[in-house]
Amino acid sequence: MSGLEFLIPLLAAAITAGTPILFAALGELITERAGITNLGVEGIMLVGAVAGFMAAVATGSPWLGLLAAMLAGGGMAFIHAILTITLRANQVVSGLSLVIFGTGLSGYLGKNYVGIPVPQSFTPVPLGPLADIPFLGPIFFKHDILVYLSFVLVIILFFYLYRTRPGLNLRALGENPAAVDALGLNVFALKYIYVVIGGMLSGIGGAYLSLAYAPSWLENMTAGRGWIAVALVIFALWNPVRAMLGAYLFGGIDSLGFRLQVVGVGISPFILDMLPYLFTVLVLVFVVARHKGRLTAPGALGLPYDREER
Amino acid sequence: MAENMQHLEMLGITKRFPGVLSNNNINIQLGTGEVLAILGENGAGKTTLMNILYGLYQPDAGEILLKGKSVKINSPREAIALGVGMVHQHFMLVPNLTVTENVILGLSRKILVDLKTAAIRIKEISDSYGLAINPDAYIWQLSVGEQQRVEIIKALYRGANLLILDEPTAVLTPQESKELILLLKNMAAQGNSIIVISHKLNEVMAVSDRVTVLRDGEVCADVKTRETSSEALARLMVGREMTRHKREGKSSPGKPVLELQEVFAKGDKGTEALSGITLEIREGEILGIAGVSGNGQKELAEVISGLRKVTKGKLCLNGKESTNHPPIDLIKMGLGYIPEDRMHVGTIPSFSIWENFILKDHHKSPFAKGTFLQNRWIRSHSSSLVEKYGIKTPNLETPTGRLSGGNIQKIVLAREINRNPKTLVAAYPTRGLDIGATDYIHSKLLEARSNGIGVMLISEDLEELINICDRIAVLYDGRIMKVMPVEEADESTLGLLMAGLSEAAS
Numbered sequence: 066m067s068g069l070e071f072l073i074p075l076l077a078a079a080i081t082a083g084t085p086i087l088f089a090a091l092g093e094l095i096t097e098r099a100g101i102t103n104l105g106v107e108g109i110m111l112v113g114a115v116a117g118f119m120a121a122v123a124t125g126s127p128w129l130g131l132l133a134a135m136l137a138g139g140g141m142a143f144i145h146a147i148l149t150i151t152l153r154a155n156q157v158v159s160g161l162s163l164v165i166f167g168t169g170l171s172g173y174l175g176k177n178y179v180g181i182p183v184p185q186s187f188t189p190v191p192l193g194p195l196a197d198i199p200f201l202g203p204i205f206f207k208h209d210i211l212v213y214l215s216f217v218l219v220i221i222l223f224f225y226l227y228r229t230r231p232g233l234n235l236r237a238l239g240e241n242p243a244a245v246d247a248l249g250l251n252v253f254a255l256k257y258i259y260v261v262i263g264g265m266l267s268g269i270g271g272a273y274l275s276l277a278y279a280p281s282w283l284e285n286m287t288a289g290r291g292w293i294a295v296a297l298v299i300f301a302l303w304n305p306v307r308a309m310l311g312a313y314l315f316g317g318i319d320s321l322g323f324r325l326q327v328v329g330v331g332i333s334p335f336i337l338d339m340l341p342y343l344f345t346v347l348v349l350v351f352v353v354a355r356h357k358g359r360l361t362a363p364g365a366l367g368l369p370y371d372r373e374e375r
Numbered sequence: 376m377a378e379n380m381q382h383l384e385m386l387g388i389t390k391r392f393p394g395v396l397s398n399n400n401i402n403i404q405l406g407t408g409e410v411l412a413i414l415g416e417n418g419a420g421k422t423t424l425m426n427i428l429y430g431l432y433q434p435d436a437g438e439i440l441l442k443g444k445s446v447k448i449n450s451p452r453e454a455i456a457l458g459v460g461m462v463h464q465h466f467m468l469v470p471n472l473t474v475t476e477n478v479i480l481g482l483s484r485k486i487l488v489d490l491k492t493a494a495i496r497i498k499e500i501s502d503s504y505g506l507a508i509n510p511d512a513y514i515w516q517l518s519v520g521e522q523q524r525v526e527i528i529k530a531l532y533r534g535a536n537l538l539i540l541d542e543p544t545a546v547l548t549p550q551e552s553k554e555l556i557l558l559l560k561n562m563a564a565q566g567n568s569i570i571v572i573s574h575k576l577n578e579v580m581a582v583s584d585r586v587t588v589l590r591d592g593e594v595c596a597d598v599k600t601r602e603t604s605s606e607a608l609a610r611l612m613v614g615r616e617m618t619r620h621k622r623e624g625k626s627s628p629g630k631p632v633l634e635l636q637e638v639f640a641k642g643d644k645g646t647e648a649l650s651g652i653t654l655e656i657r658e659g660e661i662l663g664i665a666g667v668s669g670n671g672q673k674e675l676a677e678v679i680s681g682l683r684k685v686t687k688g689k690l691c692l693n694g695k696e697s698t699n700h701p702p703i704d705l706i707k708m709g710l711g712y713i714p715e716d717r718m719h720v721g722t723i724p725s726f727s728i729w730e731n732f733i734l735k736d737h738h739k740s741p742f743a744k745g746t747f748l749q750n751r752w753i754r755s756h757s758s759s760l761v762e763k764y765g766i767k768t769p770n771l772e773t774p775t776g777r778l779s780g781g782n783i784q785k786i787v788l789a790r791e792i793n794r795n796p797k798t799l800v801a802a803y804p805t806r807g808l809d810i811g812a813t814d815y816i817h818s819k820l821l822e823a824r825s826n827g828i829g830v831m832l833i834s835e836d837l838e839e840l841i842n843i844c845d846r847i848a849v850l851y852d853g854r855i856m857k858v859m860p861v862e863e864a865d866e867s868t869l870g871l872l873m874a875g876l877s878e879a880a881s
Contacts, residue, residue: 249430
């Protein structure tokens with residue numbers, strides 16, 4: 066009985082802690098399916114977090130905050146799109162500079178917002194009768210609305226990728242853009258759209274931290290979650306459902322460490338804080354070793370597309 | 376349908392690129408149900424013309440008429456809507472998707488994918504032309520020939536009745552080429568009009584009803600196939616009398632320069648690729664290795680040049696054992712190597728021409744003194760090679776990858792021959808080159824032979840082998856089926872041996 070009392074809140078917390086990573090990972094997944102690597106997720110999440118927080122403070126509405134975070138995230142990704150798609154800059158370099166830029170920008174913008182409370186944040190809304198299902202209810206259906214949104218998003222994205230024509234085009238875009246071009250679709254426009262949508266989702270991931278998970282603004286509050294999201298996409302083999310599992314696994318270990326600290330296990334809190342990251346590395350090593358070079362990464366991932374090039 | 380109805384007319388097409396007049400006032404006609412070959416050397420403007428028809432380029436002048444109506448084609452999408460389909464030389468397929476998914480890719484009538492109906496339709500198309508394609512197979516599981524048929528299905532599925540094929544046999548084995556030619560004839564008989572772009576004479580003769588010959592961006596002839604011959608077409612295409620270089624006189628081979636004794640080696644997948652190869656090449660002869668690629672040719676060349684481990688057996692260069700020696704030793708022992716992949720193994724594409732010339736000798740005099748390169752000497756050496764081998768390039772600094780295939784091959788050839796090797800291994804040296812360049816490579820290989828070099832020529836082109844080799848060995852499934860003097864070799868014997876039928880040859 067005491068086992069369940071420990072387990073249910075832990076699993077519920079795993080979902081909450083995993084949600085910001087899930088949003089960001091879905092964003093990166095869409096981006097990479099379009100053939101673009103965006104390593105700037107960490108920076109985009111930070112900018113999304115601060116923009117969302119500022120807008121929520123200014124307007125009093127968390128929804129407007131969310132909108133601001135999406136616009137900010139999309140804007141950051143747009144920079145990446147210009148650099149990598151139009152100017153064909155190296156995607157790794159562009160992504161890394163977005164992280165540095167995003168970290169600096171968010172710190173600067175958020176300077177006067179540290180320690181300020183947000184007028185209204187996203188709070189848990191039990192989902193009617195669903196929340197009363199024993200065991201599953203408290204784990205899945207006593208969360209804030211953004212968590213439910215993420216559930217829906219995973220389903221929509223899965224359906225989109227594997228069951229719709231635009232989704233088929235998206236998969237082909239990352240595999241062989243020349244084929245998509247030859248069929249008369251606009252490769253450049255499609256890539257821009259997906260990179261920007263990806264950035265918007267990362268922005269939501271950031272806003273989840275500052276408006277729902279821990280409603281406040283702290284410099285560097287993403288604490289590496291953006292990087293975890295990038296790693297998660299590989300772990301997920303570019304599949305949204307697997308990304309969801311991975312995000313919750315990470316969230317679970319994150320909350321477990323926190324809980325162990327509260328219970329008072331004799332392990333240094335620094336080591337406990339390290340666990341989720343260590344775990345990510347181990348999982349990645351395991352996945353890569355198991356698929357040995359035959360990772361199902363989109364074939365043209367990271368390669369700039371140029372019609373004239375042979 | 377009117378008997379002599381014109382399906383397509385392109386009138387006065389002109390297209391300029393910076394510095395080049397790629398198409399100059401070109402006229403072509405294509406009748407319904409006709410197979411038209413557009414013949415020309417690399418750079419004659421064939422591909423530009425077809426890209427205009429497919430909406431990838433806009434002509435600077437000229438008019439396109441489809442079934443008598445003037446049309447303007449601004450994009451591939453519009454071309455497809457007008458019933459024009461294109462099979463590119465480099466296939467536009469997504470390996471990780473199935474045949475069906477590839478075929479319906481980009482068709483955006485509905486949001487939802489209806490794979491079942493599409494698969495049925497694909498099966499119908501496949502059956503009606505005898506294409507034998509399984510709609511549920513993944514592209515990466517298919518052979519190159521099958522992938523090409525998927526491209527054809529893709530065009531037909533979109534309602535194409537005018538099909539353009541760009542160098543369709545460049546990537547096919549001789550057998551697959553024959554099948555393709557039959558398929559195209561069958562499709563034309565069913566009312567489709569077909570344009571084949573090619574620089575291969577015998578296939579143009581075999582497949583087409585009519586030939587339009589392009590030279591330097593202009594139409595220089597438009598003839599009925601049955602009223603012409605491959606010799607006449609060759610003359611028209613090149614613009615001068617072709618004197619094909621052929622082997623002259625009996626070779627007087629000297630002592631062996633390269634010997635293989637019961638050589639075994641594994642392929643990339645870990646299976647046995649060479650199973651006991653015994654061969655000997657002597658000074659001043661050309662030994663041809665015939666066979667369908669994938670039967671151990673690549674492994675054979677790599678074993679000899681030290682890039683692949685010999686698991687059993689013995690190799691000797693100039694009478695000295697060289698089994699599993701590192702490549703640098705073999706280079707010092709006088710081995711020249713023209714690899715199959717001239718772009719990435721033979722040269723470094725982003726390096727300049729002079730850098731590629733000294734890849735094997737940059738460390739020694741006179742190209743280097745100690746650590747420092749002797750630029751003046753390298754340059755004068757490089758420009759003399761460029762001149763001697765007639766390499767067309769803006770200057771010595773041009774990145775090698777920007778040159779045409781023929782010119783890149785000339786660079787590799789110049790580098791290897793100029794090092795005065797005792798043995799020269801050439802893997803598919805003329806693959807993808809036009810007649811002019813091919814003939815040049817042949818003349819240089821023959822010159823090497825008369826200078827006493829022992830040459831191994833790996834090729835799929837039987838005509839080439841019979842023309843310039845002294846002896847021909849047939850490689851099948853990692854074994855030598857037979858070694859014979861060229862006088863005993865003819866295409867049908869070689870063809871049977873290449874298919875693994877040994878008793879047929881006896």
